[in-house]
Amino acid sequence: MKDIIPRDLWEYKTADYFYQLKNLFRKSGNYNQLYLAIRNLGVCLPINTGRAALVVALKALKLLPGSNIGVPLFCCPVVFEAIEKAGGKPVFIDCEKDNFCLSVSDLEKKIKSLDCLIVVHMFGNPAEMNDILKIAGRIPVIEDCAQALGTKYRSKTVGKLGSISIFSFRSGKYISAGEGGAIFSADKAIFESSSKIIQRLPIPGRISEFKHMSKVALKSFLRQRPLYGIIGRRIWSAVSNYDSISRRRSIYLSRIYKSDLFLIKKRLEYFEIILQRQRKIASIYLKELNISEEMMSREKPGTFCNRIYFPITFPSRSLRDKMAELLLRNNIDSMKYLDGLVPVARKYFGYKDDCPVSESLSERVLNIPCFYDMSEAEVGRIIDTFNKNWKQISA
Template structure:
């Protein structure tokens, strides 16, 4: 059965409704931003707030005061804005391969390259916790930066992601778990580094009133276009056109700003109740793992000492032909999906000097498909996604292999 475009299920969850817009719009007119106390009570330590995740990472890297041109370890299979922040900070990315089963940094590859790095960025991709014990053992005194953009409320050996290293940061932009518009929080365990970071924060630009109004208005409009019924008719076609016209994985620059007042009020409004939404998304992921039967498709799994928030549900297929076929089949069924980081290898070679020494990352860039598992999906949606994935894969196996 082919669904009409008006019912297209979005690949990501842009959860920013009119009441959120109204609160953000009202906050833009206030002289004082909302308190950080709610965030502190949830995370157990005071956050340092910035306008975006890339701003946070840039400030962290500058605050480490590494010599110009120092190497920073980073997984190849991650968002290229991480590489851009490294470059903008006057440092050089040293690409580390990933484990093919959890998409996080490979401790064995890190061990091979440890002598060439002065700091490392550990990305908990898709919400799956990296092996922090192994990484910490290898790095010893080398600063570890946790990129927790995907990993809100994920846990590693009973401890919350974000408190396992020297310094960490979270992202709350639209499409992420909180979807406050933009915004980021840094958590730092080192007193000297904490002071250095705050010195940078003091220099960040404040949002002007018109910028705040435009920002919350644009966020609300984008959210409308990235949800049913407008996603299939406007959001998806426009997004696809932009993908064709622009290289969205290329360098875009970093806007160094403080967090917008509207973003902070939405963040505070949502954070305490968000545990329930993470619980629901985990429930959705387990429903998929129980009911999907994909020959040639590897589903995520949860290690016994870890708890993933399943921010994204990634399936790894045997080859790009199978992955691409399933993506096209799902689209015909009215389900959008994402060929995650499909162009990351080429971008990294051209812009950041990648030398081709991360084979697992290269495999994943051509075989991983992210499918919707949002907490807002209905039981009907979840069953439909499972049905289409199973049927599409069965058809591929019977006719294309």
């Protein structure tokens, strides 16, 4: 039996399943009055997924069909899919190599062609919002905070800085609740417009809700120890590649499953505690990993990163892949987060090879496990294994 440290945290437990089951039969009032409060942000509109939230956010801005939506190439392709689902066209913008977020200079070059901009706070790092908002001027800015719950930019919580923002609570992210998304806007008209769109979406019935919960539970158990090492990892590698995901065009919009919403609310209660623990693990990595400064992802001055992931930028693809292989040989999984991104963007979303930094990063970044419930011994084992192998392969 292989006890592999998983690449990310799927926190769903048997108790969560029973908690959801109990809530399935709970009367919780009118669907139109379901809200979600996020600390330091405010009242948000819940929806079934983060990608659905993006589609609604784009629609709420009432853009013309075929509008050009600026989006960083270095992000999950479901974002490109959401743009197309909302009737827009992605215009790809490069990213900065030190924070993995939108490149200010490339945005400056492309701004004239844009009708709207999506800013992704990638890996929990906040994008350079002051510069970006200045360049964006009057065009609406959507903040994609799917990976950035709790992140701050110049003491301000991200999600509040643009016209509208979205969040994701899918497992593997901070609030590992199976699925779920949310929308926030401080602009009353945009908030109302989003709310109206959501109110027209289908409400999941009890049977569909029960099936959804059971699917989430099954997937989550496969992604956790002990099943992850025995069989889950192999199943995951076989079914999850971007190419097949993009061919499926899988964005479905519905109201949030109530069982997900209750679990998200419960998890949000102790979010601050897990955030601090996870940041502590990241700070140990920053201190103990024997790698060069260019490989390390440090917080830029004036920013607060939630450390949802711990990305390391290798000098080459072959060194990254070698390290991933050696970690796995020592029962430590890792994530080549956007490997395979570029061909998918080219093939399905009209990417024209004008984002060299993002292309290079997609081949060189590896995220090592960084989640709050790892033990000190596990963190130590990852550091020792990494340092020992890096010394050898970088020589």
